[in-house]
Amino acid sequence: MKESNIDTVPVPVVVSVVITCFNYGCYLATCLQSVLAQTFHDYEIIVIDDGSTDNTDEVMQQYLSLSCLRYIRQVNIGQARSKNRGVELARGKYVAFLDADDIWEKDKLEKQIKLFELPEVGVVYSKARLIDDNANVKEVGDWGVYLQPRSGWVTDWLLFDNFVWFSSSIVRKIFLERYGVFDENLVMGIDWDLWLRLSMHCKFDFVDESLLLYRMGHEGQMSKNLKMRFASADIILRNFLSNNPQLENIEMLRKVKAYAFCNRGNYYCSVDRWQAALFFLRALLLNPSKRACWGLVKTLSPFRCKSKKL
Numbered sequence: 001m002k003e004s005n006i007d008t009v010p011v012p013v014v015v016s017v018v019i020t021c022f023n024y025g026c027y028l029a030t031c032l033q034s035v036l037a038q039t040f041h042d043y044e045i046i047v048i049d050d051g052s053t054d055n056t057d058e059v060m061q062q063y064l065s066l067s068c069l070r071y072i073r074q075v076n077i078g079q080a081r082s083k084n085r086g087v088e089l090a091r092g093k094y095v096a097f098l099d100a101d102d103i104w105e106k107d108k109l110e111k112q113i114k115l116f117e118l119p120e121v122g123v124v125y126s127k128a129r130l131i132d133d134n135a136n137v138k139e140v141g142d143w144g145v146y147l148q149p150r151s152g153w154v155t156d157w158l159l160f161d162n163f164v165w166f167s168s169s170i171v172r173k174i175f176l177e178r179y180g181v182f183d184e185n186l187v188m189g190i191d192w193d194l195w196l197r198l199s200m201h202c203k204f205d206f207v208d209e210s211l212l213l214y215r216m217g218h219e220g221q222m223s224k225n226l227k228m229r230f231a232s233a234d235i236i237l238r239n240f241l242s243n244n245p246q247l248e249n250i251e252m253l254r255k256v257k258a259y260a261f262c263n264r265g266n267y268y269c270s271v272d273r274w275q276a277a278l279f280f281l282r283a284l285l286l287n288p289s290k291r292a293c294w295g296l297v298k299t300l301s302p303f304r305c306k307s308k309k310l
Contacts, residue, residue, distance in 0.1 A: 014042040014093055015109060015170065018086030020079060021049050021100035025056035027215065028100045030135070032063060035098065040109035043096075045069045046086045051076030080182040080190045087173070087181050095171050097191075101215045102167040103135070108211040112170050115205045122175040122202025123195065125149070126168040126211035133217060146259060149206040155199040155247070159237070159256050161263075162192035164204070168212040175202050188225070188232040196240045226267055233260065258287035265295045273299050 017035055021028055028047075035045055045068055049056050060071050070089065074082070087095055094116065096109065108126065115124045127149060130138040146160040157163065169191070179201050182190040195204075237256070241248055265279035277299040283292035 012093065013044045013091055014113065015040070015044075015096050016086075016090030016092030016094070016173075017043055017045045017096045017098055018083060018090060019045065019047045019098050019100055020082040020086060021047065021052060021056050022076065022079070022082075023052045023054045023056065024100040025052060025054040025059045028056060028059045029062075030103055031098065031100050034104040034106070036066075037106045038104070038109045039107050040113060043068065043109065044091060046089050047071050047100075048082045048086050049073045050079070050082040078184070080184040080186060083190070084181045084184065087176055090173060093173060095173050095176065097169050097171070098167045103131070103213040103215070104167075105209075105211045105213070108168070109170075111207045111209070111211065112168075115207065116170075116172060118203070120203045121205050122172045122198055123164065123204045124170045124206065125164045125204070126207040127209060128165040128168055128212040128214045129210040131213045131215050133215065135213070135215070137213075138216070149208070151205045152203050153199065154204045155196065156252070158192070158196050158199050159247075159252070160259050162189075162195065164191065164195050165212050165214060166191040167214060171198070172202070186232055186236065188229050189236050192233070193236045193240070196236070200244060226264075226271075230264060254286045258283040258289065258292060261286070262289075262291050262295055265292075265299065269295075269299060 019028075019031065019035075024031075032045070032047075035043070045066075047060065047063075047069065049060070049072065051074060057073065063069055064071060072085070072089070074085075077085075083097065094113065096112075098104065112124045112126060115121060130140055132138055146157065147163045149163055150157045175198055179197055181194070183193050186193060237260075241253075261279045261283035265276045265283065268276040268279065277296055280292050280296035280299060283289070284296060
């Protein structure tokens with residue numbers, strides 16, 4: 001493991017920006033420039049290279065003279081452990097997470113930090129715009145009711161879906177110290193798991209603007225692995241409900257599971273129509289809805305349906 005600028009960062013800082021990178025050297029400079037261009041200046045940047053084999057280290061050489069930056073090179077230990085390493089090193093009152101392939105708008109930190117005035121607010125996030133591999137903005141239709149941003153005590157909404165864009169999130173560090181960081185046993189969905197746990201102890205808030213450019217669809221993006229994604233989601237929900245039995249409202253959980261089955265039906269629609277139909281049928285049996293009914297009809301129709309993009 002190699003670390004740079006360990007003792008040159010001013011203490012304390014308000015925000016610690018944690019950037020983890022694995023073979024995203026082609027995006028890293030743009031990501032870093034979006035942090036350095038922030039209108040809010042009281043921050044440090046912690047970049048953790050999790051065993052990259054591309055040009056990540058070469059890209060980082062031009063930034064090593066920055067007093068606000070710490071650079072850690074390590075053998076590959078996975079995204080959860082790498083992010084936890086960043087939290088451990090963070091000197092800020094707040095921790096802002098940013099993946100190396102994403103980009104911030106220049107006023108992101110300034111606008112979000114203002115929402116931490118109430119001490120019970122532990123997580124602040126924002127809306128996002130999607131971009132492709134070449135940073136072109138993608139047009140997106142209706143996200144649906146469960147992916148709309150929410151504020152306050154948001155557990156009931158988070159049970160349905162993860163509406164918090166990870167690279168837009170800022171977390172009050174004391175809540176991470178009290179209630180835990182990322183679960184290193186999970187392969188995917190580590191942010192949803194963390195938000196669910198934190199939602200039991202603090203309020204969430206959001207800036208109603210797209211302050212994040214979220215890159216999607218490029219090679220290597222973990223969320224493209226459907227089976228792994230669904231398996232992780234099942235583990236997360238099961239563990240969370242097991243640790244919080246007071247939340248087990250039968251009617252609500254039927255709706256939660258039906259919603260998940262509809263999502264899986266949509267994702268499998270153009271890959272395996274019979275598997276998709278099975279998911280929609282399971283959703284109908286749990287909670288009859290127009291969405292589940294229409295999903296079943298279109299998967300069984302002679303016209304091939306289109307899957308929802310990840």
